[in-house]
Amino acid sequence: KLSLHSDLHIRPLASTDYRRGHLDVLRVLTVVSDLGEEAWVEQFHRQRTCPDTYYTLVVVDKTTDTIVGVGCVFIERKFLRGNGIVGHIEDIAVDEKQQGKKIGLRIINALTAISERKGCYKTILNCSDKNIPFYEKCGFEKKENEMAKYA
Numbered sequence: 585k586l587s588l589h590s591d592l593h594i595r596p597l598a599s600t601d602y603r604r605g606h607l608d609v610l611r612v613l614t615v616v617s618d619l620g621e622e623a624w625v626e627q628f629h630r631q632r633t634c635p636d637t638y639y640t641l642v643v644v645d646k647t648t649d650t651i652v653g654v655g656c657v658f659i660e661r662k663f664l665r666g667n668g669i670v671g672h673i674e675d676i677a678v679d680e681k682q683q684g685k686k687i688g689l690r691i692i693n694a695l696t697a698i699s700e701r702k703g704c705y706k707t708i709l710n711c712s713d714k715n716i717p718f719y720e721k722c723g724f725e726k727k728e729n730e731m732a733k734y735a
């Protein structure tokens with residue numbers, strides 16, 4: 585099984601992770617507005633109020649106590665497939681300076697393992713063409729298309 589460099593540690597998101605630069609890592613992905621720690625903690629607890637739904641993992645650099653990678657899988661409950669459940673992988677990001685060290689792969693493996701352990705019949709995600717080779721390396725294959733309508 586793939587393991588991380590010994591300075592790195594993978595664990596669930598904690599209520600104090602605002603201070604470890606959680607939002608800074610997400611900035612490699614898209615526009616992030618920093619609403620301050622109180623608003624961050626509120627959102628953390630809002631996710632917690634949905635039991636067995638949001639699983640966010642972070643990779644922490646123990647030498648600096650900062651977050652260098654993040655990812656989430658959320659569990660959708662369907663009426664089809666015998667009330668089946670689906671894991672949606674979202675918001676994967678690795679600090680620019682730490683990319684290419686298998687951190688992303690480790691996060692995807694861990695999120696997929698959570699999804700499968702919960703009993704999801706599939707785990708899916710959307711990505712740009714540029715990231716297709718990365719997800720193929722993680723064992724995913726291209727299926728169908730993403731459609732989006734922004735407000």
Ligand code: ACO
Nearest residue numbers: 675676677678683684685686687688689709711717718721
């Ligand atoms: N093209 C080709 N191969 C790639 C690419 C790429 N763009 N990115 C990674 N790989 C390969 C690596 O070379 C490696 O292959 P190897 O095992 O043969 O050496 C394998 O994929 C695993 O790569 P990692 O080192 O684990 O990748 P990394 O830690 O850099 O994480 C990630 C990849 C998450 C895409 C990172 O580069 C990143 O944060 N990018 C910016 C944000 C982003 O695009 N996030 C994903 C959005 S999609 C979503 O969130 C569902």
